[in-house]
Amino acid sequence: MSTNAQLRLDDKDYSLPVIRGTEGEKAIDTRKLRADTGYIAYDQGYGNTGSCESAITYLDGDNGVLRHRGYPIEQLAEHSNFGETAYLVIYGELPNATQRKQFGDLLRQHAAIDPQMQAILQGFPKDAPPMAMLSSLVAALAAYYPQLATNNFEADLKNFDLAAAIAISKIRTLAAMIYRYQNGLPYIPPKDVPFCDNFLQMMFSELYKDYVPTAEVSRALNTLLLLHADHEQNCSTSTVRMVGSSAANLFTSLSAGICALSGPLHGGANTAVVQMLQSIHDEHDDGTRFIAAAKSGSKSNRLMGFGHAVYKNFDPRAKIIAKACDDVLDKLGINDPLLAIAKNLEQAALKDDYFLSRKLYPNVDFYSGIIMRAIGIPVNMFTVMFAIGRSPGWIANWREVAANPKGRIYRPRQIYCGPVKRDYVPMAQRA
Ligand code: ACO
Numbered sequence: 001m002s003t004n005a006q007l008r009l010d011d012k013d014y015s016l017p018v019i020r021g022t023e024g025e026k027a028i029d030t031r032k033l034r035a036d037t038g039y040i041a042y043d044q045g046y047g048n049t050g051s052c053e054s055a056i057t058y059l060d061g062d063n064g065v066l067r068h069r070g071y072p073i074e075q076l077a078e079h080s081n082f083g084e085t086a087y088l089v090i091y092g093e094l095p096n097a098t099q100r101k102q103f104g105d106l107l108r109q110h111a112a113i114d115p116q117m118q119a120i121l122q123g124f125p126k127d128a129p130p131m132a133m134l135s136s137l138v139a140a141l142a143a144y145y146p147q148l149a150t151n152n153f154e155a156d157l158k159n160f161d162l163a164a165a166i167a168i169s170k171i172r173t174l175a176a177m178i179y180r181y182q183n184g185l186p187y188i189p190p191k192d193v194p195f196c197d198n199f200l201q202m203m204f205s206e207l208y209k210d211y212v213p214t215a216e217v218s219r220a221l222n223t224l225l226l227l228h229a230d231h232e233q234n235c236s237t238s239t240v241r242m243v244g245s246s247a248a249n250l251f252t253s254l255s256a257g258i259c260a261l262s263g264p265l266h267g268g269a270n271t272a273v274v275q276m277l278q279s280i281h282d283e284h285d286d287g288t289r290f291i292a293a294a295k296s297g298s299k300s301n302r303l304m305g306f307g308h309a310v311y312k313n314f315d316p317r318a319k320i321i322a323k324a325c326d327d328v329l330d331k332l333g334i335n336d337p338l339l340a341i342a343k344n345l346e347q348a349a350l351k352d353d354y355f356l357s358r359k360l361y362p363n364v365d366f367y368s369g370i371i372m373r374a375i376g377i378p379v380n381m382f383t384v385m386f387a388i389g390r391s392p393g394w395i396a397n398w399r400e401v402a403a404n405p406k407g408r409i410y411r412p413r414q415i416y417c418g419p420v421k422r423d424y425v426p427m428a429q430r431a
Contacts, residue, residue, distance in 0.1 A: 111190035149249035230393025305366030
C-alpha cells in the first residue's frame with residue numbers, strides 16, 4: 001500500500017503523503033501542493049475533496065453503509081431512540097444510565113423559549129417560510145445566551161454541554177411554536193416528558209387538553225429524527241464547519257446550517273416527493289407518465305426521492321424508513337393512497353433499465369414525507385423536521401472544529417476566470 005503519491009508536473013517530481021482512515025478510506029494529502037508546486041487542486045463542488053478528518057460518521061456510498069461512531073444505522077434505528085443517538089453522535093459513546101439521565105434532564109430544563117424570543121417570532125409575517133423563521137430564531141439564541149456564545153473556542157467549549165442541550169431542545173420547541181404561530185394557535189409550553197412526545201404535545205395539544213401521542217407515533221417520530229441525526233460532509237454540515245472555523249459560536253454556526261438545509265436540493269426534497277406523489281394521485285395516473293418523463297434526462301422532471309449524490313447502491317436509511325412507514329400506517333389504520341403510489345413507483349423504477357444502469361434507488365426522502373403526513377405534520381414543516389433531526393450532527397461537527405488544536409479557518413481557493421487586468425474607464429468614455 002502506498003504511503004506517498006508521486007506527481008510529475010513541469011518536469012519535476014513531487015511526493016504527496018497518503019492518508020488512510022480507520023475504515024481504509026484513502027486520500028492524497030494536497031495541503032502543501034500549492035506551496036510546493038504553485039498548483040491548486042481543482043474540485044468544483046468539493047465532490048472529491050476531503051475537507052476534514054472526522055470521527056463522527058462513516059459512510060460507504062457504494063455499499064450502502066452508514067455508521068455513527070462505529071454503530072450501524074440499522075442497529076441504532078432498531079434499539080436506540082433520537083435522544084440517545086444524539087448523545088452518541090455528539091459525545092462519541094453511547095451514554096450510561098447516569099449520562100443519559102443528565103442529558104435528558106438538560107434537554108427538558110432548557111426546552112422553554114424566553115417570552116422576548118416569542119415576541120421575535122410574532123414579528124414575522126404568518127406566512128413566512130418556516131425555515132427562514134427557524135434560522136433567524138436560532139441565530140437569535142446567540143443574543144439571548146451571550147455567555148455561551150463568546151466566539152472564543154476555549155470559552156465556548158467550556159460551556160459546550162449546556163449550549164448543545166439548549167440548541168437541540170430549543171430548535172425542537174421553536175419548530176412547534178412556528179407551526180402554532182402559522183396556524184393561529186396558542187403556544188403550548190414544554191412538559192416533563194420524553195423529547196419526541198414533548199414535540200408532539202407542543203404541536204398538537206389543544207389549549208386545555210393535552211395531546212398524548214400513541215407509542216406508534218412516538219416511535220415513528222423517533223425513527224425519522226434518528227435517521228437524520230448525521231450524514232457526514234453534506235452541504236449543511238460543511239456549512240456549519242465552515243462558519244464554525246471562523247470561531248463563530250455554536251448557535252450562529254447552526255443558524256447557517258439551517259439556511260443551507262433550506263435549499264430544495266438538500267433539505268427540501270422530502271417536500272418535493274409528497275408534491276410529486278400528490279400530483280400523480282390528482283391526475284389519476286399510476287406513475288407511468290412520471291417515470292417516462294423522468295427518463296427524459298431533464299432535471300425538472302426527475303423522480304424525486306430517487307438517486308443520491310453518495311449512495312450508488314442503496315440508501316440504508318430508505319430501507320428502514322420504508323418499513324417504519326408501513327408499520328406506522330398499519331398500526332394507525334391509515335390507508336394513504338400516496339403510499340400505494342410510492343410503492344408502485346419504486347417497483348416500476350427498480351425494474352427499469354434507466355434507473356438500474358444509473359444506480360438510482362429510493363433515498364431517505366422517498367418515504368419520510370408519508371410518515372410525516374401520517375403523524376399530522378404539514379408539508380411546509382417537512383424541512384424543519386429535518387433540521388430538528390440533523391441538529392446533533394451539526395453540533396458534533398462544530399465541536400470537532402472548535403476542539404481541533406491544529407484547525408485553521410476554512411478558506412478554499414479558486415481558479416479565476418474573469419477579465420484580466422484593465423484600466424478604469426471614465427463614465428464619459430463608456431459605451
Ligand atoms: N430521476 C431521473 N433521473 C435521474 C435522477 C432522478 N431522480 N437522479 C439522477 N438521474 C440521472 C441524471 O439525469 C443522470 O443521467 P445521465 O447520466 O443520462 O445524464 C444520471 O442519473 C446521474 O445524475 P447526477 O445528477 O449526476 O447524479 P448525482 O449523483 O449528482 O445527483 C441527486 C444526486 C441530486 C440526489 C439526484 O439523484 C436527484 O436530483 N434526485 C432527485 C432529488 C432528491 O431526491 N434529492 C434528495 C437527495 S437525499 C437528501 O438530500 C437527504
